[in-house]
Amino acid sequence: MNSLLALLPLLVVVVGGLGVLLLEVFLKKENRNYLAYVSLFALIATGAICFLFWNKGYSYFDKYLVLDNFSLFLTMILLLAAAFVVLLSIKYIVLQEVNYGEFYALVLFALSGMMIMVSSSDFLVIFLGLEVLSVSSYALAGLRTKDDKSSEAAVKYFLLGSFASAFLVYGLALLYGASRTTAIPGIIDTFRTETNLGVMALVGLGLVVIAFGFKIAVVPFHMWTPDVYEGAPTPITALFSVGPKAVGFAVLLRFFYPYWKVALDSQAVFWLLWVISVLTMVVGNFIALRQTNVKRILAYSSIAHAGYLLIAILSQDSASLVFYLTVYLFMNIGAFAAVIALSKKDTEYLELKDYAGVGFKYPWIGATFAIFLLSLAGFPPTGGFLAKFYVFVGAVRQGLVPLVIIGVLASLVSVFYYLRIIVYMYMREPVEEIEIYAENPALFLVLFLCLYGVLQLGLFPGNILILVQQAVRSLPLL
């Protein structure tokens, strides 16, 4: 239904971001945590609006912006991620001295960019969203101005991100040349009808895939990930690890879901993605084995997870992809929340050896972190298991058994490094005891909610599965 209401969620988020910027002027530095509450309010309001819009199917701008169930579901995921990140940041930015007024505004702007990306099926609008997201992300990555690593992260992210954008634009130009449109349905139509496609369209498609490969951090376009994850403020890392990835996969899904079904000759693209998926799982997991910095381990783990998610793209299994993204949100943000919990003023404990003995000294943080890691490793009865389960079942159904075997063996490798963190937490005696700043109720709320999410999705995912089904059903099949 064409309605101006379709703009509402986006407007609330942007107005929230602008409001935070304005309000900051009038607030003393020690009162800046009010900004967090304002942002949270905006997020909750947007969430409520999305909830009300479920099944309504509003759209505007001549269907350039569509709030189908799919985009609403992903918007909810992104909102949840942003809300978690805001909660995690309240104490963090004070303790680590990144307490700039722009912080929350940038988070909201990044969110609005992501929301644009999931709500459109026109590559040009998606590109707009991507730029909004990217510019905010570059700034957020470099906020820890006292640390050279943070600046390095920002510069790296900026350079490689710009390359990715350039690839996207160039690819779009080629696709436009081949199909005279930038809208996904139109492009797909070209692939369906043109018997004599020529190199232009394929190269264009390849370039678009590469651009999104950067965003979702698949091998060989993953080089920026560990450095950016390590350098950025940790809550922002949590956002980067979930948000852009979910968005990138949503766009890929919007394109490939109909593409596999109708394209005349999709073999080349299929095998390209197949190889990328295998490389991502193998390289991501094997490099993670040698890391000693927890943030870097989680960075490589997020690369590996992109590989599993690509399996879902390849097996045309959109429901399991969306479910995986949902679970991934809880377990990954939960893991980062635990990492943030282990910090004190001006110090973050990020090396593996710092974690020795943490499990027994801080039982709640240790236990939840262990559960998130086990979930990431795919142990039942956590959500991580069920997510992998659905993806792999879907792939077997499509006859991709070799890919699944590679996938499970890669996740066997991943078990080693996830368990290594647990080994440090529970099985090694601490060299020196670490002290942490423990009065952080917002953070414990996030830990608890993520724990709840991981267990609920692992044990009783029934209702969420129904929502996922509804979301996926709204994807246009052409």
Next chain:
Amino acid sequence: MNYPIISLITFLPLAGAIILIFINKEKRSFLLSFSFVITLITFIISLLLYFNFNSQTPDPQFVEKANWIGYGINYHVGIDGISLFLVLLTTLLMPIAILSSWTYIQKRVKEYLIFMLLLETGIIGVFVSLNLFLFYVFWEAMLIPMYFLIGAWGGPRRIYATLKFVLFTMLGSLLMLVAIFVLYTTYFKATGVYSFNLFDYHKLILNPSAQIWLFLAFALAFAIKVPMFPFHTWLPDAHVEAPTAGSVILAAVLLKMGAYGFLRFAFPLFPDALERFLPLLIILALIGIIYGGLMALIQKDVKSLVAYSSVSHMGLIMLAIFALNLEGTEGAIYQMLNHGLSTGALFLIVGILYERAHTRLIKDFGGVSKQMPVFSAFFMICMLSSVGLPGLNGFVGEVLCLFGVFKANKLVAILGVTTVILAAGYLLWMFQRVMQGPITNEKILSFKDVNKREIAFLVPIIVLMFWMGIYPKPFLRKMDASVTHLLNQVSHRERVFLEADRDKGLAIEIKKAMEEVKPEEREKKKHE
């Protein structure tokens, strides 16, 4: 019986573990008594299963079925003659294991007990699941507490041992998971119904060439768990490093999961592949028997000696299973219980010694029986039970196993007998070096004999050893129906094959499934 007994015994320990989280960790003796009571109640409830068990029917009993996630993933549990005693063995050994940890575990008692209780839930879950998804969930989930138990309360090389244990087990089980996916997909493509139900899969007649791969994936998972040669290398490490109770559970119950898996899943699902791989499996079992026995002979550490004796004994059990006849299979199940009791007891005894001496090296001991006469008697009975002395449980099991093997293949049986000879060799020799002779080490003079708590947990095992050795009938007759049914499934299966068709996947022929499930029911099932 309308009470959900199985759910009760499965989840009572889990509930206990959750309650433990909220108890102050300083209250050490309360924590211990609480978990002991929980496991004891679980055991008592599980006895109801035994007394209400109907030994006439091969079908699973006390079945509970509930919708869970949908798409064939249901909560579906039940026990038959094969799993009944394994469940009882678990529930019996758990309170004993907790009693044995009373003074052994000094640090972090609360966390330790939480993991023990979680472990119990996981193990029972594995034995009662009739839905492959549920089975896999328990099978994997059970690894986590064991991983922590070895890793946090184990010996000096615990981290290496525990990672090796987890990675080995997962390697097998992940490939098995892929095989489960293939079965699931095949079944769906053939019938249009989602199902993880084991009995639905029994109706599936698979193409032999597809069976080979599926069987290999299942067999690998179970062979690692048993462990069969050459996948046994994790076992000595894990056993030696685990705390006493961990070793007891590991040896007594966890190893049985592998053998159980063969009986429950690998055999009835893939009979043709089984036929093909039988010679290889028999050879591996034989190598395990002889190799394990020889390795046990040269061990310097009592605990690793017992660990290698497990490799040898489990080899005999596997050999008897592979005989594929009634005597062999029943003997194997019986021997699983015996091995659980005797090896469990031996680990307890090593634990008792270790608590006093803080060493397990055979050369540090000698003449202990002079100092600890009561203990010596216990030790001797357990040791003789493991050797297979007539009158004790081990004898009955070994004789049945060897009967079965002899019936199937005489040469194999003759080679298999070495397990008994070797066991007598390494166990008696170890007993002699540790318990008899002059006291060489002054520390031994300060050893106190077993206390009441230690007697309390050893006596039930000893009683059972005699009972099962003298009057095995109540155990064996409960198994008959189920075992006969299983063997029928394996040997008298209709062999209808069609050529594999790529478009239709591996699904070949569904016998009754198509007739039984009417189209409208199928629609309904789909939505479940």
